[in-house]
Amino acid sequence: MTITVQTPPLPAPSSADPFADTKCGACIGLCCRYFALEIDTPDEPSDFENLRWYMLHERVQIFVDDDDWYLQIYSKCTMLGDDHKCMDYENRPQICRDYTDESCDYDGPQGEVFHNIAELDAFRDKWVAEYEAGEKRRADKAKRRKGKKKKRR
Ligand code: SF4
Numbered sequence: 015m016t017i018t019v020q021t022p023p024l025p026a027p028s029s030a031d032p033f034a035d036t037k038c039g040a041c042i043g044l045c046c047r048y049f050a051l052e053i054d055t056p057d058e059p060s061d062f063e064n065l066r067w068y069m070l071h072e073r074v075q076i077f078v079d080d081d082d083w084y085l086q087i088y089s090k091c092t093m094l095g096d097d098h099k100c101m102d103y104e105n106r107p108q109i110c111r112d113y114t115d116e117s118c119d120y121d122g123p124q125g126e127v128f129h130n131i132a133e134l135d136a137f138r139d140k141w142v143a144e145y146e147a148g149e150k151r152r153a154d155k156a157k158r159r160k161g162k163k164k165k166r167r
């Protein structure tokens with residue numbers, strides 16, 4: 015399943031409602047429509063099995079930010095009002111206070127995003143090919159070193 019989030023264009027400035035002129039004022043509260051949990055960065059081919067399992071579920075995707083991997087679960091916050099504003103702004107959790115509109119969801123993904131298992135599989139195939147090439151290089155190097163040691167005797 016592909017999840018599509020649309021970012022409406024920023025409105026023309028008007029002095030009537032200063033909030034409406036801001037990025038958040040033009041947004042539908044994209045950052046309040048999911049939560050994301052950091053997951054292990056794949057280190058070896060078998061690590062992709064869990065990632066593939068995550069991707070078999072509805073309303074999830076995986077994204078990579080600064081080399082950190084996250085499972086993103088689309089589930090709207092119960093405090094997000096129909097006007098796309100927080101209904102309990104004064105008591106919002108710290109994570110909401112820390113989030114800024116700099117390079118936020120409105121601007122689109124900053125790194126790799128896997129919307130479905132096919133995209134993840136394509137990435138995995140390339141990743142595994144590079145991993146195996148690296149393993150082979152390391153094995154060849156170790157073999158050459160061993161050969162040199164033998165010659166010295
Ligand atoms: S911080 Fe970004 S994603 Fe969140 S409401 Fe503002 S513009 Fe939208």
Ligand code: SF4
Pocket residue numbers: 045046091092093094095099100101102103106107110
């Ligand atoms: S508590 Fe408010 S700011 Fe935080 S995610 Fe929910 S709606 Fe958004």
